[in-house]
Amino acid sequence: MSRATKAEFLLLSAFAFAAVSGCGATKIIKTPGPVQKVEVTKYVPLPKEHLQKCPIEYIKERSVSEAVRVLNANTAYLEKCAQQIIEINKLQPKGE
Numbered sequence: 001m002s003r004a005t006k007a008e009f010l011l012l013s014a015f016a017f018a019a020v021s022g023c024g025a026t027k028i029i030k031t032p033g034p035v036q037k038v039e040v041t042k043y044v045p046l047p048k049e050h051l052q053k054c055p056i057e058y059i060k061e062r063s064v065s066e067a068v069r070v071l072n073a074n075t076a077y078l079e080k081c082a083q084q085i086i087e088i089n090k091l092q093p094k095g096e
Contacts, residue, residue, distance in 0.1 A: 044091050054081040 057073040
């Protein structure tokens with residue numbers, strides 16, 4: 001090897017050593033991204049008394065008194081079911 005090539009070899013070796021030795025010291029700093037808000041559905045457990053099926057009365061014989069009886073019974077059942085829905089809505093968490 002001539003002197004010029006030897007000097008070039010030493011210079012390239014020095015650069016290679018500097019490049020390799022500097023790689024381990026470099027720390028990669030990760031910056032957190034923007035905060036993302038995610039809505040989560042929260043199910044509310046319902047009491048069993050609010051989950052009862054609402055009965056329906058049907059006319060068994062064709063008479064005015066039977067029709068009035070069925071109408072009164074169904075009205076009472078409808079009011080009970082409406083009250084159940086009101087109670088279910090009261091169990092919802094505030095803000096929904």
